[in-house]
Amino acid sequence: MTAILQRAKARKLPFPPVAIGIAGCSGSGKTTLAAELARTLVGIHFHLDNYYLDLGHMPFEERVRQNFDDPVLIESSLLARQVAALARGEAIDRPVYDFATYTRVLGRTERVEPAPFLIVEGLFALYYPGLLPLYHLRVYIDTPDDLCFERRLKRDTEQRGRTPESVKKQYEATVRPSSIAYVRPSAAHADLIVDGTGALDWKVERVVTELRERGLLAGIS
Numbered sequence: 706m707t708a709i710l711q712r713a714k715a716r717k718l719p720f721p722p723v724a725i726g727i728a729g730c731s732g733s734g735k736t737t738l739a740a741e742l743a744r745t746l747v748g749i750h751f752h753l754d755n756y757y758l759d760l761g762h763m764p765f766e767e768r769v770r771q772n773f774d775d776p777v778l779i780e781s782s783l784l785a786r787q788v789a790a791l792a793r794g795e796a797i798d799r800p801v802y803d804f805a806t807y808t809r810v811l812g813r814t815e816r817v818e819p820a821p822f823l824i825v826e827g828l829f830a831l832y833y834p835g836l837l838p839l840y841h842l843r844v845y846i847d848t849p850d851d852l853c854f855e856r857r858l859k860r861d862t863e864q865r866g867r868t869p870e871s872v873k874k875q876y877e878a879t880v881r882p883s884s885i886a887y888v889r890p891s892a893a894h895a896d897l898i899v900d901g902t903g904a905l906d907w908k909v910e911r912v913v914t915e916l917r918e919r920g921l922l923a924g925i926s
Contacts, residue, residue, distance in 0.1 A: 723921050724792045724823045724839050728831040728891055729846030730851035730884040731774070732860075733901045738846060738908050739826035745909060748822025749791070753829060755800050755815070756784040761808040767907075768807040774883035776829045780831070785835030787817075792839050806864045828883075831891040841921055844912060845892040848901025850881065 725742070729735040736752070743750035756779050760768040771778060787797045798814035830836065832842055854876055859865040892898060897915050899908050916922050 708842070713809075720792055722819055722823045722918070723841050724757040724788070725838060725842045725844060725916075726840040727824060727826040727844045727846065728828065728888065728895070729848060729901060730853045731828065731880050731889050732856035733846040734856070734905075734908070735826050735830075735846050737905060738844075738899070738912070739824045741905055741909050742912060743822070743824050745913070746822040746824075747820065748824050749817065749820045751788070751791070751817070751823060751825045753779060753784060753825070753827030754804075755884065756780050757802050757807070759809040761806075767807070771807070772879045772883065774828065774879045775889055776832055779829060779833075781829075781833045781835060785839070786834060788823070788825055788836060788839055788847055791817065791819050791823050828888050829891070831894045832887055837894055842912070842915060842919065843894055843896045845895035845898050846901040846908075847891035847892065847898050850884075852902060853884075856863055891925050 725736050727739050727742075739750050739752070742748065757773065758778050758780055760771065772822050783800075787799060790797050796816060796818045799817050801810040801813045801815055802808075803810055825836065825840070831845060837843070853875075857876060857880070858869060858872050861872045862869055897912065901908075913922070
């Protein structure tokens with residue numbers, strides 16, 4: 706992987722970036738894989754969370770009751786337009802989302818410059834029809850529900866200060882039902898399905914091998 710990283714660093718714009726979509730259930734390991742691929746390929750790790758709708762028109766008590774595991778809460782039209790721009794090699798101004806208030810930060814955006822590889826990652830990365838034609842490679846991480854829950858429980862209790870009871874309640878009420886309804890069916894759109902129980906290096910190698918076989922590592926392979 707070190708050789709790939711070194712050659713990717715030497716690759717310069719302009720060129721059509723290679724767009725990769727990575728989806729999977731919460732706790733599947735998609736974020737870790739996307740981050741490592743972005744590091745290995747010198748690309749952009751582009752997650753969907755910034756595109757949640759601004760809920761500032763609602764009372765705060767109503768905002769917190771929304772199901773953030775439902776794809777309708779993502780502004781998919783803006784997401785698709787901005788991913789398309791990056792896939793053409795154009796810079797974008799991405800919205801900034803405040804998860805403490807469930808609103809977008811008014812008057813503030815984040816400049817995102819194009820890179821040789823664009824790794825789009827999120828629950829619904831393979832769900833929205835507007836995104837699917839933009840990808841050169843679609844990846845789904847298939848991870849058993851019990852392991853997904855175990856990982857989410859560990860993350861939310863250790864990093865977000867939540868109680869095990871609240872994590873379990875949310876998982877059963879919204880996370881798992883939404884996974885069944887929206888995320889797992891999106892695996893049908895994948896070109897490559899990766900076992901989420903495998904080691905990270907193995908998962909990265911699976912994706913890199915697929916890119917190489919499709920001729921998508923031209924210039925750095």
